[in-house]
Amino acid sequence: MIEPSSVIQMRGIVKRFPGVLASDHVDFELRRGEIHALLGENGAGKSTLMNILAGLYRADEGTIVVHDKPVNFSSPRQAIQAGIGMIHQHFMLVPSQSVTENILLGLDHPRFRLRLAENERRVAELGEQFGLKVDPKAKIWQLSVGEQQRVEILKMLYRGADILILDEPTAVLGPAETEQLFKTLRGMTTQGKSIIFISHKLNEVMAIADRVTVMRRGKVTAADVSTKSTSTAELARLMVGREVLFRVQKQPQTPGPVVLAIEDLTATNDRGLPALQKLNLQVHAGEIVGLAGVAGNGQRELAEVATGLRRAASGRILLNGENLTNQPVRRAIARGLAHVPEDRNRVGSSPNLSLTDNMIMKQYLQSPIGRGWQLDAGEAAAFAQRLKQSYEISAPSVETQARLLSGGNLQRLILAREITAQPKAMIAMQPTQGLDVGAVEVVHRLLLEQRQQGVAILLISEELDELLSLSDRVAVIYEGAIVGEVTDGDIEKIGQLMTGSV
Amino acid sequence: MSAQPSAPAQRALPFRVRFVPREIVPGWLPALVSLGAIVLALLIGAVILALVGGDPIAAYAQIARSSFGSVAVFSDTLVKATPLILVGLACAIAFRMRLWNIGAEGQFFLGAWGASAVVLIPLVSNTTSPWIVIPLMMVAGMAAGALWGFIPGILKARFNVNEIISTLMLNYIAIAWNNYFIFGMWSEGGFQMSKTFPKNAWLPRLADYARSVRAFSGLTTHLGLVFALVAAVVVWFILNRSRWGYEIRLIGDNPRAAQYAGIPIARHTVLVLMLSGALAGLAGMSEISGVVHRLQGQISPGYGFTGIIVAWLAKLNPFAIILVSILFGALILAGREIQPSGIPKMIQGIILVCLIASDFLLRYRVRIQRVR
Ligand SMILES: Nc1ncnc2c1ncn2[C@@H]1O[C@H](COP(=O)(O)OP(=O)(O)OP(=O)(O)O)[C@@H](O)[C@H]1O
Numbered sequence: 102m103i104e105p106s107s108v109i110q111m112r113g114i115v116k117r118f119p120g121v122l123a124s125d126h127v128d129f130e131l132r133r134g135e136i137h138a139l140l141g142e143n144g145a146g147k148s149t150l151m152n153i154l155a156g157l158y159r160a161d162e163g164t165i166v167v168h169d170k171p172v173n174f175s176s177p178r179q180a181i182q183a184g185i186g187m188i189h190q191h192f193m194l195v196p197s198q199s200v201t202e203n204i205l206l207g208l209d210h211p212r213f214r215l216r217l218a219e220n221e222r223r224v225a226e227l228g229e230q231f232g233l234k235v236d237p238k239a240k241i242w243q244l245s246v247g248e249q250q251r252v253e254i255l256k257m258l259y260r261g262a263d264i265l266i267l268d269e270p271t272a273v274l275g276p277a278e279t280e281q282l283f284k285t286l287r288g289m290t291t292q293g294k295s296i297i298f299i300s301h302k303l304n305e306v307m308a309i310a311d312r313v314t315v316m317r318r319g320k321v322t323a324a325d326v327s328t329k330s331t332s333t334a335e336l337a338r339l340m341v342g343r344e345v346l347f348r349v350q351k352q353p354q355t356p357g358p359v360v361l362a363i364e365d366l367t368a369t370n371d372r373g374l375p376a377l378q379k380l381n382l383q384v385h386a387g388e389i390v391g392l393a394g395v396a397g398n399g400q401r402e403l404a405e406v407a408t409g410l411r412r413a414a415s416g417r418i419l420l421n422g423e424n425l426t427n428q429p430v431r432r433a434i435a436r437g438l439a440h441v442p443e444d445r446n447r448v449g450s451s452p453n454l455s456l457t458d459n460m461i462m463k464q465y466l467q468s469p470i471g472r473g474w475q476l477d478a479g480e481a482a483a484f485a486q487r488l489k490q491s492y493e494i495s496a497p498s499v500e501t502q503a504r505l506l507s508g509g510n511l512q513r514l515i516l517a518r519e520i521t522a523q524p525k526a527m528i529a530m531q532p533t534q535g536l537d538v539g540a541v542e543v544v545h546r547l548l549l550e551q552r553q554q555g556v557a558i559l560l561i562s563e564e565l566d567e568l569l570s571l572s573d574r575v576a577v578i579y580e581g582a583i584v585g586e587v588t589d590g591d592i593e594k595i596g597q598l599m600t601g602s603v
Numbered sequence: 604m605s606a607q608p609s610a611p612a613q614r615a616l617p618f619r620v621r622f623v624p625r626e627i628v629p630g631w632l633p634a635l636v637s638l639g640a641i642v643l644a645l646l647i648g649a650v651i652l653a654l655v656g657g658d659p660i661a662a663y664a665q666i667a668r669s670s671f672g673s674v675a676v677f678s679d680t681l682v683k684a685t686p687l688i689l690v691g692l693a694c695a696i697a698f699r700m701r702l703w704n705i706g707a708e709g710q711f712f713l714g715a716w717g718a719s720a721v722v723l724i725p726l727v728s729n730t731t732s733p734w735i736v737i738p739l740m741m742v743a744g745m746a747a748g749a750l751w752g753f754i755p756g757i758l759k760a761r762f763n764v765n766e767i768i769s770t771l772m773l774n775y776i777a778i779a780w781n782n783y784f785i786f787g788m789w790s791e792g793g794f795q796m797s798k799t800f801p802k803n804a805w806l807p808r809l810a811d812y813a814r815s816v817r818a819f820s821g822l823t824t825h826l827g828l829v830f831a832l833v834a835a836v837v838v839w840f841i842l843n844r845s846r847w848g849y850e851i852r853l854i855g856d857n858p859r860a861a862q863y864a865g866i867p868i869a870r871h872t873v874l875v876l877m878l879s880g881a882l883a884g885l886a887g888m889s890e891i892s893g894v895v896h897r898l899q900g901q902i903s904p905g906y907g908f909t910g911i912i913v914a915w916l917a918k919l920n921p922f923a924i925i926l927v928s929i930l931f932g933a934l935i936l937a938g939r940e941i942q943p944s945g946i947p948k949m950i951q952g953i954i955l956v957c958l959i960a961s962d963f964l965l966r967y968r969v970r971i972q973r974v975r
């Protein structure tokens with residue numbers, strides 16, 4: 102048997118940020134043609150390590166060898182010249198331009214004339230070759246998240262990348278799109294590409310990866326783990342450093358009166374097409390109602406209309422009997438409607454402001470932080486400090502900019518903020534997206550605690566497991582209406598309802 | 604595919620210069636870089652002066668003397684800085700919310716007009732106490748400036764009209780509006796200016812107190828400077844210690860998050876542009892009542908536009924705006940004193956270019972490496 106050749110070797114990588122040692126003498130090896138998963142808790146340093154490999158950050162110490170040549174990248178451009186392309190969690194595409202234009206963006210090659218037709222053909226061919234189907238003429242804003250991700254991958258392949266880094270690619274995908282992506286990735290490895298895959302979903306890692314490297318607090322805690330000889334429980338233990346309970350303990354509880362009632366709600370989406378069509382839903386105090394559905398069936402619009410961010414065309418939203426339909430967002434907040442938005446970077450937080458500024462978003466009008474027209478900076482900082490501690494948000498200080506938080510820590514921040522507002526009802530959309538197994542456990546516990554305290558929770562998620570284990574009832578949304586409800590955890594029935602085949 | 608760290612240029616040199624993006628900007632760096640940029644600009648200016656046969660040291664000494672050389676000229680520098688501070692603050696507060704108000708010039712003119720209207724309509728008589736006249740002029744000037752901010756504000760809030768275009772256009776309307784009055788209604792015997800204001804509409808100057816404090820004699824610094832300094836403190840408080848300032852920061856950084864937090868963006872757009880206009884209007888009032896003492900065409904050598912630069916160079920920090928305004932005030936003043944007057948203008952230009960270019964050093968680190 103020939104020794105599989107390694108395409109990347111990172112040795113003794115050290116990266117310090119003010120107050121954090123994000124990478125502490127990390128060794129990492131990638132072999133040709135493998136899919137290598139990088140696992141680790143939120144803030145373990147996975148993205149940092151990969152950003153170093155992709156030329157976005159420079160390591161303070163350590164060496165990188167790519168294809169047997171030592172390299173020292175100072176820009177992503179140099180990394181891509183060496184064949185390394187990274188697909189980030191937030192896509193970097195221009196919404197108003199076409200797929201092909203986005204792919205050509207920033208290239209030296211078509212210098213003056215774009216020769217769109219010719220390049221569109223090449224993009225289509227490339228898509229064909231790797232099973233990444235997307236219309237080269239389509240504008241980015243017309244594409245689903247899964248399609249946009251394909252464009253990002255195509256962009257890297259077009260630039261000749263043979264090593265692809267995917268940072269939490271499946272966090273934004275539904276099960277069908279995930280399956281599609283995996284097929285593509287497997288196809289690419291047979292064509293000689295090597296792939297690094299970051300994910301928090303252990304069953305995905307088991308399904309797609311050949312080998313796993315586990316990180317914790319900037320260090321590698323297990324390397325060269327073969328997925329053939331391990332289990333999800335074992336991986337979870339390596340990651341978190343303790344046993345993880347995959348099943349949550351839900352106390353039986355009789356729900357109270359109706360808190361959140363949605364009646365005959367109709368609304369349109371961003372493109373002016375009907376998104377909600379006479380939707381009816383009730384959530385009782387102390388109850389978690391799960392909302393299942395294939396992405397794009399009106400979930401986001403429902404959350405937005407209910408919280409006042411989007412106008413309802415008709416119908417009503419009642420919170421404890423008070424009509425909140427088309428009322429200012431501030432009214433809903435004041436009445437105790439919490440909202441964990443789907444997009445934590447673009448909606449849920451303000452990237453260049455400090456943690457403190459982000460944490461007081463829903464509290465700054467109330468004393469002690471807000472006093473008349475004043476904002477008490479001291480109280481705000483103290484409040485932020487308390488939240489940071491009790492929700493274990495790891496960051497150098499509360500003055501740190503929110504954009505520097507790892508994905509999971511930002512999600513914790515948002516949950517902490519929404520929960521401390523002591524809501525009556527909460528609409529949580531994908532609350533565990535991008536969280537490590539330990540953190541998922543924490544979020545589930547927090548949600549159940551809220552339920553225990555009588556909060557009415559509408560949980561919108563694409564993870565059926567999560568919905569089933571947390572919810573008292575699961576309602577299914579299809580084309581903007583509730584098409585059925587399941588209380589006995591019948592996955593089959595949910596699946597049928599989701600595809601509208603009942 | 605080979606790994607080539609950098610383009611193989613500059614082989615002739617034994618070293619190679621590389622620019623590495625900075626991940627972290629230390630807090631002290633911006634001030635240091637700005638200072639360095641000013642020093643570099645002065646050196647470049649010196650070289651140019653020497654090349655054209657001038658004596659750079661003498662020229663600089665002359666500029667320094669004519670703007671900082673004595674209490675009297677420093678007082679004149681402060682007079683020039685006063686409107687710049689106010690206009691710089693006006694721009695800063697709008698820019699914090701990413702509202703690109705480039706209409707401070709027009710708001711300045713309208714503020715001057717509003718203040719003049721109090722005297723010229725006339726709403727007050729020659730004998731009314733200055734304790735009534737001056738506050739009335741301030742209110743009128745600020746209100747007129749605020750109106751000039753309200754228009755683009757409401758257009759933006761209601762119809763999403765780009766404020767860059769609307770504020771720019773309103774500048775021309777403001778100047779034409781002023782001209783209508785100085786050529787017509789308020790013209791002093793056909794000249795393109797109004798009559799001189801009565802003394803009760805003059806802002807007190809230091810010189811007015813020369814009787815009691817001898818050292819004040821001849822000093823032109825007027826009460827407007829106090830307005831400007833107070834305004835700087837107020838703006839700092841608004842931006843950093845008020846609920847409103849928090850909301851402005853949030854809208855400026857991420858409007859969608861602000862909306863999610865329940866902040867009424869449209870209302871803030873109108874209010875912030877009105878406050879911005881009011882500050883620029885106060886600058887106009889202070890200039891009319893403290894320096895010119897009549898309404899005329901030539902009341903601003905482009906204060907409204909210089910204010911934009913001042914606000915940027917001060918990184919929108921109210922206290923830094925005071926310092927930058929004094930520097931610019933000094934250069935404006937030196938331009939009047941020195942022949943040829945182009946020299947301070949040139950130096951001002953070089954300082955600007957250097958300061959703007961120096962921003963690069965905040966984003967990139969320069970590394971000089973030996974070629975192996
Ligand atoms: N530019 C930066 N400046 C300062 N600190 C940073 C920066 N980038 C990352 N960090 C910190 O470094 C640590 C590692 O972050 P990183 O994003 O690599 O984590 P991660 O493993 O990708 O986590 P997640 O699973 O939550 O995405 C975190 O504590 C984070 O706050």
Ligand SMILES: [Mg+2]
Pocket residue numbers: 147148149268507508
């Ligand atoms: Mg990450």
